[in-house]
Every structure is written in C-alpha cells, then in structure tokens.
Amino acid sequence: MKITFFLLPKDKVIYLRSDSTLRQAMEKMKYHRYTAVPLINKKGKYAGTLTEGDILWTLTDKKISIEDKDLEHINLKTIHKHIKNKAVHIDAEIEDLIGLTMNQNFVPVVDDRNIFIGIIRRREIISYFARKYYSHKQPSAFATG
Template sequence: MNIAFFLLPKNDVVAVTMDYTLRQTLERMEYHRYTAVPIIGKDGVYVGTVTEGDLLWYMKNSGGKVTFETASKFLLKDVPLKMDIKPVLIDENMEGLISLAKVQNFVPVVDDIGRFIGIVRRSQIIEYCEKLVTPELQANNENR
C-alpha cells in the first residue's frame, strides 16, 4: 500500500499562508468547520499547522490587544504554534503514516524538498481498515 492511495491533493485542501490575518484564518476555519489547517510558505513548503487553540491562546495572552474585532490587524506569522504536526514524505512507508495518524487528525504529505503536496486524513485510513475488517467480522458473526 502506498501513501498516495490516501492522499487528498493540495488543490482540495483548505490551507493558509503566514501572511493571513487572524480574522481570515478564523473565518476560513469556521466556514469549512475545521479545527486545524496546514500553513504553506510562499515557496510551497509545509510550514506547520495552526489550530483553533493556537489562535485562542494567542488572543487570550495578548493582554486584550487581540480581540475578534481587531483580529484583522494581526498576522498568523506572529502566532506561536503549540502542536508540532509532523509531515511525512510521499514515499514514507505505511507504518510511518499510521504512527502519525494515531496522534494527528491529518498528516501533511510533502515531497523530498519539503513542498506540501496534500494531506492524509485519519478518517480515510480508518474507513479503509473498516472495509478490510467488516467482511471478516460478518463471517465470524455468521459462524456463531
């Protein structure tokens, strides 16, 4: 099995860049109902992943400077990322992908020079495994 089988290509992924404002980032996450999105550099390199928690903690710790009303004046590049969402290389083995998917909702996928090429969602891996296991479970239940 190859990681590319599970890949959601970057054209279909909601992502942001470091020059997004906090407001743009929040609105994009809200619109798509995501709690985290990848951050892509201008050169296409995967930079990290921003979460709702990162944004909320930044606002909380701003001493009242950053509010929902002023969020359009602050850039994402100033927000510290609390979670280290690690990417995998496109040619990584499935064990590497699964070990990250156990602790991340999605796994960013990059090429050999770090350019973002898409994500693998944990739910896709689980759905695939469910299809493999379901016929076996049905057979076991019929034999009881």
C-alpha cells in the same frame, strides 16, 4: 501500501499562507468549519498547522476580542503553534501514518523538496484499517449500502 492512494491533493485542500492574518485564518476556518488547517509558506513548503487552540491561546494571551481590529495585524507566523503536526514524505507507507493520526486530524504530505502536495485525513486511515480488519472477521459488518 503507499500513501498516494489516500492523498487528497493540494488543489482540493483548504490551507492558509503562513503570512496570512489571524482574521483571515479565523474567517476561513469558520466558513469551512475546520478545527485545524495546514500552513504553507511563499515557496509552497509546509510550514506547520494552525489549530483552533492556537487561535484561542493567542486571543487570551494578547487579551484581544474577536471584534478587535488587531486581528488584521497579527501575522500567523507570530502565533505559537502548540501542536507540531509532522508531515510525511510522499513515498511513506500507510503503516507510517498510524502513530501520526492518533494525534492529528490529518497528515500533511510533502515531496522531496518539502513542497506541500496534500493531506491524508484520519478518517481514510481508520477506514482502510477497519476494512482490512473486518474483511478477516465479518465481511458484512463493514458493508455500506
């Protein structure tokens, strides 16, 4: 099965430009209550994922408090990303996502030019396989109502 069925398109995804500041990232992540967000460069290409951990490590390594004005001068491009979330091509199959979703809350999806087009969330993958599993075992066990 192709992954397009599960795609949350870019216009519905919260993401950050890779040239945003640390303060902008912290504010957006706090507002949306996200632990990780995709980063997109000026050309619209997927440029990695920023996590809460990346922010925490940056604050502690640079000995910066969250009230510090320096947050406005730290560019996300300069922050070390401790986790390298891998993107998949839009033509990938659902089975290609299993390994990725074990370590990623979402999987970024790109087109032929590596342009970010959206994400697939872990919960959709788990839900798909749970429905598949329970449809063979106990159809009523996964029913929602």
